[in-house]
Amino acid sequence: MGFSQAISEISKKIGREKVLTEPEDVYAYSLDASTEFKQAPGAVVRASSEEDVRVVLEVADRERVPVVPRGSGTSLTGAPVPTSPESIVLDLTPMNRVEVNVDDGYVMAEAGATVLEVDKACREFGFFFPPDPASSRVATIGGALAENAGGLRGAKFGVMKNWVLAMEVYLAGGRKLRIGEPVYKWRWGPDLLSLFIGSEGTLGVITRAWLKIYPLPEKVVRVMGTFDRLEDAGSAISQVRRRGYVPMMLELLDRETIEIVNEVLGYGVEVAEAMVVADVDGPREAVWRMAGEVEQVMKESGGRTRASDDPEEMQQLYLARQGAYAAVTRAYPGVLLEDITVPLSKLMIALRELEKLRKEYGLRMPVFGHAGDGNLHPTICFDPRDEEQLRKAKEMFVKIGRLAVELGGAISGEHGIGLAKKELFLEEIKAVRGEGYLEVVRRIKELLDPNGIMNPGKLWF
Amino acid sequence: MKGTAVPEIVRFAAENTTSVGDVLGLGADQRTRWARGLLPRGPVDGTVFYAGEMYPVMGYAEGAFRALKRLEGLMDINSLAKAGPIMRKLGIYTVGTKALWGRINERYEKGLRDAIYVLKNLGIEVGYLFEDEPPSGVALHTYGLLREFKEHAEWVHQRLRELGVKRVITLDPIVATAFRLYYPEFVEGWDVEALLFVEVVAREMARRGVRLRLGREVKITYHDPCYLARTLGVVDEVRFILSRIDGVKYVEPPRHGVNTGCSGDGGLELTQPPLARKVSYERIEELKSTGAEMVFTSCPACIMMLRTGFDSVGVNISVEDLASLVAEAMRNGIEEAMPEEPRFSRYRVFPPSPKPKSLELKDLAEMLEWETDKCKKCGFCNVECPTAKALDRLESRSARGRMTLINSLVKGDPVRPKAVLDRLYSCVLCGQCSQACPVGLHVQELIVYGRAYAIYSGKAGVT
16 A cells, blocks of 8 residues: 555556656656755656546545646746655646637636647737746646746736636545636635635646636837936836836846846846836827836936837847846856745835845845836845855845845745745744634645645645 | 667667768668769869768668558567668678668669759869768767767778868768867867858859759748758858749748757657657648648758658658759759859857866766756746657656756766666757757757766666
């Protein structure tokens, strides 16, 4: 009984070819995009149907074998990395059907379809799928839902949870839950959708979802502002939002980001203390007026602005932001990518405190992110072979998380908790909500997954 | 190579290359017969036409590839490779393969002859080394037998010097890649210039303002071979040549130039033929979607995969070397007008090659660990990876998975060199991964070095 029993039973039921146990196959699934945590599972099951998922969850639950659901493994927190060798990684990438129902205004996607595939399918009909995590061409819908991913358009369109009409979820033991309906209004209570979205695979396996779609904007104008003080950029962003403008994208990057992009990629972007890039969308007749108003707000905060609706020039204005991740990862073999969110009114304080931390520790830390929704990605750069640098980086990581909590924000805006922020998360919850909150969540977990087989060790479980 | 992690088929190809002179071990008579009576022996002004160890015998490979499909389930490629040496001992190998697949090979021989026709008519004088032509040994590099490659390449350099060769013109972008990129890295003082047929022809056509007439209207498309376009950055010359042939209605496939797609070769056609076939389907569909009546390309392995590919889906589109199209048009005469100076860009897609201090295990390990540690597992490579796509994104046979496995192997995780090598051999080395990598890893070269590490660490007994 136990692990090997479970594997042989699953193989028999769904087909040997879908169950990988060779070390050279399972080791390929031992990491995610955090690259910080490593554990190969004992087996990988490549589910190509709901029945495969059901069988795995039924057998694994009976045999008490941990199941780690996985999409493309682009998580930045270790969420799809097993915590014990006798685990099953449930790979959902072979389940990747996408069907657009433009008349009813939704797209149905199986868990393994990538976010970009879903978006592309919608665009054929003049619509799009707004959430766009930077990993959208790789990340799967299942993973994005389990992590409640966000992206560049978060300021206007929110995160994954804002786009879900209905979902199918399989629970430990193999029971299927169909939640919601693919219509724009339905109200069963309590809303179980939000329970599973962002649960990081700890409560069940999301196998498909019905998602809202949105008409493509008629026209987009990109406005770029450069600032002599980081705080001015922070002020510009909060003012843009404060005065009621909701650009589709509202990004911030600091001097260090621009410098690294120039150093590594040779882009020759004008160096400034900070840069803000906003995509203003709207009807053809009105969009330039709105862009002009956003420009005006930036100017009032001390910015110098440029705006364009020419695709090539728009690309130029976006170069530094687009190259940020590539430049940082090329320059530094070790990076810790933070993901805090702060209230917009505290953006300036957060940026000032980050600057202090950078000086205190003496490590490079470019700051960029989706500041329009208060979400920042300070990226701590270090040499992993240097123990002192590694120690400093980890300390900074924790301090930045605490800073977010102190300012009334959150330690993670869109990347999730996984293994990387587990301790910080508990600290945050205890500080702001107390033990009682934890108790409620623990009971829900016990109800849905009494044997604790679902992605153990993640979040607070 | 006995008792190593290297599969039978790779050993077969490697030994044939070094001891017989062509990948299939058919011998000089077969390899050089296309050139008889066509070219003078030895270099002309230091220049030779270099046929290489694949092009002149590619038809036999195509025959074997077609036969394998019929043998599927009965015999795999490694068992077939075992039969080769036995047949050779019995004295029936060359005769047998010639009887079976000689006709198929004639089409490849025609490609070579067409190339010579074009060069001659443009007044470009070349000689040929016949049986003295040393094989480039690029397969040794491809399959990660880097120590053997180094030794072989040094010998080739020596031979070419002795034979007075200063410059080679070749129709095969794989051997050209070896001479241009790998030889300078592995052979000290390498000084032989390697030119591609399309470069020489485009330059000469431009210089003389040549215009050709096909004498018929034909809608064609061109498949950019990855070695030619993505690795060597040669793209513009092909478009220039096509634009100078009246009657050609040219349609670009959706992915072209440095963003070309893979037709399923890059060595995979030899190590894992069924997967190679699967990989080719996407490209075949794409080329078909252009509505072209004919597909042209400039690589013997691509020609083989596309010819067999169109056949296997029952589509009647002929695939030929670009040299044959130029030759056909040239047979109607050459018009010379205003010379021009077109700009042929040399596109550079890949980052610099990773360089281990030596080919010793510890140096290979040090470089591989450092490089693969940089991989952030973002998976951008996998979106483009042809084998990941063909296998429903199976991680262990995807670009990102291969980076993980190399890292595991050099770090001492419980993975077996032979089994890792099998995953690394499932790669077509197309380089789309490197193109997509935000970190700037030279993924396909790391895979080649990873193969080397798996082979030589396997030799130590941990297979």
